Amino acid sequence: CQLFGYVGIEAVLDQMKVKTMKMGFEFNIMVVGQSGLGKSTMVNTLFKSKVSRKASQPGQDERIPKTVQLHSITHVIEEKGVKMKLTVTDTPGFGDQINNENCWDPIIKYINEQYERYLREEVLITRKRKIPDTRVHGCVYFVPPTGHCGGYPGVLGALSWDGGGVGRLEAMVPHLPQIQEDLKAHAISLYPQQDFDQDPEDRALNDRIREKIPFAVVGADQEHQVNGKRVLGRKTKWGIIEVENPAHCEFPLLRDLLIRSHLQDLKDITHNVHYESYRVRRLSES
């Protein structure tokens, strides 16, 4: 139907913004990888705050645990009036043992537990106005910088098949083509999945991202002076690696993907696709 004059329907967008700012957001991210790969530093760099405690800090009673243990910390951060409840789940002990068979089991168990929690809340007769969301929205998998590590495709395969829960990867390595081939060979589907591209614009944007996966990143939480500006970087004897400089590493790509452009999309796919397929499986079980 043709509108003959201004009505004010578009004001609904502002209404939505106000509502969501009041409600706040939840975001749950998981980092998977062997110890020493820089997971904690990366998370701190991403969110520009001391979200994770680093395992390598001296004086801490941190020893590599004998089994994979999942460790979640929740913080509240605020920017431009937007409040975000951020939960980071760490996986110390992953891939660190001599025998790493099935080291992904605790991870999958955790992911499914979160889906189960949400499902239970959803089927209650009297349910909460806002169901607390602890489901993992994104899993960042750190591939060691050696180019290949024992059986990592196996791990990713297990993660992306079970629960359909995981399948997002950005990692830290220079041997890009080899890894991309490996991933394809094992039919591992990573975020952003091609099936969920909604329109040509989306597809173009996501194709560019898919080309670059896995991202080669460097994390740092110390600032240095470079050309009169203060930048985050790692100081080495041969120069300062600027973390946020796209010419030095692909950290900006990771950050933009995760936070600035695709955060809502990650949550939507978790809710509409992965959670739904968990629910179907669970309800068909009986």
Place this chain on the structure above:
Amino acid sequence: QNHGYRTLSLSGHVGFGSLPEQLVKKSIKQGFCFNILCIGETGIGKSALINSLFNTNFDDPVSTHFLPRVQLRAQTYELQESNVLLKLTVVNTVGFGDQINREDSYQPIVDYIDAQFEAYLQEELKINRSLFIYHDTRIHVCIYFISPTGHSLKTLDLLTMKSLDSKVNIIPIIGKADGISKTELQNFKNKIMSELVSNGVQIYQFPTDDETFAEMNTIMNGCLPFAVVGSTKEVKIGNKVVRARQYPWGIVQVENENHCDFVKLRKMLICTNMEDLREQTHARHYELYRRCRLEEMGFRDTGPENKPVSLQEAYEAKRHELYLELQRKEEKMRQQFVQRVKEKETILKEAEQQIQSRFEHHMLMHQEVKQKLEKKKKILENEIALFIEKKANAELLQSQASISTPVVGLKRDKDRK
């Protein structure tokens, strides 16, 4: 939500401040859904108001006053303003208040609203569901048109609103308000509001908890019910063409705030609170319906010993129930089928017998006719035989007579002739 969690301070720009934008972008892609229910007597100006609200001309046929029952008629339209796509559904109550006996006027409305909730609930309960592409038909707001009598609410109004106030957001308005004078109007409004309060009718309150809209919403809450005028015609005033109603004594301009509350209604309904109306429908009215319905179906959150019932058990029980139901239906259908077959057989048998008896009847007739004909044939044959005999005798006599006198013969001829 943020209890017990440490708040961290950011040492630099992270970038999640763009989250509301990301969300909005998604919503634009998906489009919005808004469903309005208009309740009011025939001719009170429902269509005119909707046309004015959305500044367009919806195709809506005029209805008669002579319907025996209240019917609900829903029509969906797609509107676009800049980059926002709105799927608007307008549900009209046709024949409301027209019957002599109005006892059942509001039941069809309640049933309709419940049916939309039920459809959503069924989708939500499905195993393979697709809620994010589901076309939400639940009523987000009910605009109740009060007749501009100037005195008070009618019993029908109170009963209807009371039966709907826990199911839908109600915004009462006074229709065709150009018939009430300014002084009468304020008294009328006060009377209406006090009647609503004293009868415990919960109408929709514009939300006052968020500071962005709190002040305006509070003022608007005090202006309820809105006195509106709608128009599908336009009148030229000065050098502008506006929606208005032209009377010999003046022109009532729809969008003039001094003439009526139309602009207030549009602002509240669309520009300020559309999202809240949708949210209240989903979080409050729908949840209430869902809870009652699930309890009705036999689901419980806690079992007989007050222990939480597991999901598995609940679904098992439900599944069993459905299975039994299916079996019952199957049995019923089977029996019906057998019954029908029997009936058909009886009919066919009867028909067969009928044909049989007719056949026999025809056979009998045939026999009779045949016999008659035989008789006639015999009679004719006898006559023929007699005739031949006579003829033979006559010829004999004639041949004897012709040997004697010809004159006599002539005479005899004459005689014979």
